[in-house]
């Protein structure tokens with residue numbers, strides 16, 4: 135008898151065959167998924183909780199958590215629940231002792247002890263930039279130090295306008311001087327003002343643009359462990375960048391409080407400085423021994439905290455800038 139051929143049965147068999155294959159494939163996929171999850175948990179040395187892994191899969195910040203697992207083995211040992219990122223703390227800048235810092239330098243000091251007395255009476259941290267060859271330089275420095283004000287050398291540096299005489303130009307360093315001459319002027323300035331913690335330039339539009347002059351000054355500051363403040367009397371100044379390259383602690387002036395004729399703007403400039411500090415965590419301004427400047431400082435500096443800022447010396451400001459730089463990725 136010829137074998138019965140049943141086309142219906144053949145069709146039925148192949149259907150069952152494909153159904154079986156797909157079932158096997160589906161279970162293999164499921165098993166391998168579970169196995170992979172298990173292995174990845176084992177690798178992280180965390181407790182294996184399949185439902186937790188399913189929940190994890192739906193959280194939006196999986197990538198962030200992946201990065202977290204790389205950080206440290208102690209972190210990896212935390213339970214699954216603890217993998218959720220901690221809520222961000224309230225603004226880093228708020229809180230006592232952590233307000234944005236404002237440093238104010240009063241330039242051209244050393245010529246008038248009465249003005250120095252007025253600054254002392256403000257009873258706020260300030261930096262006093264003293265012209266080393268000025269008549270009252272030594273007494274000004276002494277008064278500043280005994281009232282916890284910071285002293286820096288206000289170094290006369292050559293300007294493009296060729297000013298070589300008059301107030302503040304004594305002891306001027308020029309771009310045509312020899313290395314030895316520049317060095318000995320720096321030494322003499324520090325001998326007059328041994329309490330100085332740093333140095334900024336008086337005039338100096340030409341001097342701060344000169345690589346030759348600034349290299350010598352940076353070497354001096356490095357050897358004497360002093361910081362540098364670029365008064366930025368010219369946009370061509372290379373001084374601040376060079377200081378950073380030579381690893382001399384440095385900052386630069388952001389606001390001149392009273393550089394122009396219109397002294398009516400001093401208050402606006404001071405508030406501009408406060409705003410910059412609140413924006414960047416710190417800001418540096420320079421003022422001069424003018425009565426108008428003093429009257430604005432008298433009005434607003436003692437209550438600086440009401441404007442959300444804290445007054446500081448230049449060295450405190452430089453420290454804060456370094457901290458901010460380190461925090462940046």
Ligand SMILES: [Zn+2]
Nearest residue numbers: 241242336337
């Ligand atoms: Zn000056």
